[in-house]
């Protein structure tokens with residue numbers, strides 16, 4: 001079955017009692033049991049069942065199983081937000097005195113998590129250029145517990161070579177954890193490309209309408225958790241499920257960042273049209289990037305699948321779509337703001353991968369708390385615009401962009 005057929009027809013759980021075509025929202029905190037013995041058996045893990053929604057709930061499970069079916073993953077846990085997925089997954093794999101390897105080209109809040117909480121808990125964060133394999137090797141030691149990066153960084157649009165990174169990590173038994181929010185399964189087969197654990201902000205492409213927050217931790221089943229120092233007791237008890245088991249029984253359950261049943265329902269709905277929306281947004285984005293290249297007002301344009309872009313080689317061999325984000329620069333802040341303020345269809349806002357196109361000047365907003373030197377090191381500039389291209393009709397987007405560019409140039 002193809003991606004969308006699976007998303008529509010794969011039946012991951014039992015049929016609904018009333019045969020509802022759409023799995024219901026089980027809006028209940030707890031679940032009752034006929035017999036005390038049954039409740040005990042579920043608590044002991046001898047029987048499947050839901051007891052309390054913070055740990056599990058039928059609607060959330062339906063969403064997780066749908067993701068598992070579509071992605072072919074080994075294990076899936078849904079969380080309240082993308083940040084919850086990142087923090088839960090990473091805190092399940094590190095402890096005080098450990099270190100992780102990453103890059104400084106990260107989603108703003110991920111970077112902030114690394115710069116604050118991780119150091120508070122004495123986990124050292126080593127920043128490298130993830131396309132520099134020698135630098136990765138040099139930073140690995142006996143306490144290195146994982147390498148974390150993003151499938152496409154934004155707004156810089158850097159794309160790592162995952163199989164190359166994996167080949168280094170393999171020698172040292174270190175898992176490759178990648179935030180693949182920018183490139184869902186239909187345009188990037190992360191598992192085949194060496195990614196052991198995928199972390200996704202479901203708030204973005206999966207939701208599509210920009211209406212709910214959600215996150216996913218996806219274990220691709222490719223890393224042997226036997227070789228992970230912090231999962232030893234869990235491997236002894238749960239074998240290959242060690243990572244999922246630690247999350248379910250400790251990190252996730254105790255931190256309590258549970259997705260709501262209502263959000264799970266909406267995200268399941270989003271999965272059904274994911275491929276249609278992502279294909280449309282990617283083809284719009286590539287066309288917009290090519291169009292911007294032709295405009296004299298535009299100083300530089302970047303898009304992973306734009307020929308000549310820095311990411312092109314890695315993106316074209318790993319992805320079948322370049323994602324929603326196009327980054328381009330106008331001469332200065334004034335021109336960028338005149339452009340932004342004269343957009344009619346494209347909205348000014350900070351989200352990405354919404355059905356609607358959104359634009360923002362990251363230098364002055366997302367990175368407002370950073371110094372000019374730091375912003376320069378993150379490759380940001382004052383006239384930079386991050387455009388998240390939606391699923392509108394292409395001609396309307398181009399007309400909106402052209403009108404705003406002309407006014408900014410005058």
Ligand SMILES: *Cc1c(COP(=O)(O)O)cnc(C)c1O
Pocket residue numbers: 081082083084107110150179181182201202203204213214215352
């Ligand atoms: C939005 C985003 C996140 C955080 O997700 P939330 O659902 O907002 O918590 C993490 N990583 C990337 C790449 C994102 O775009």
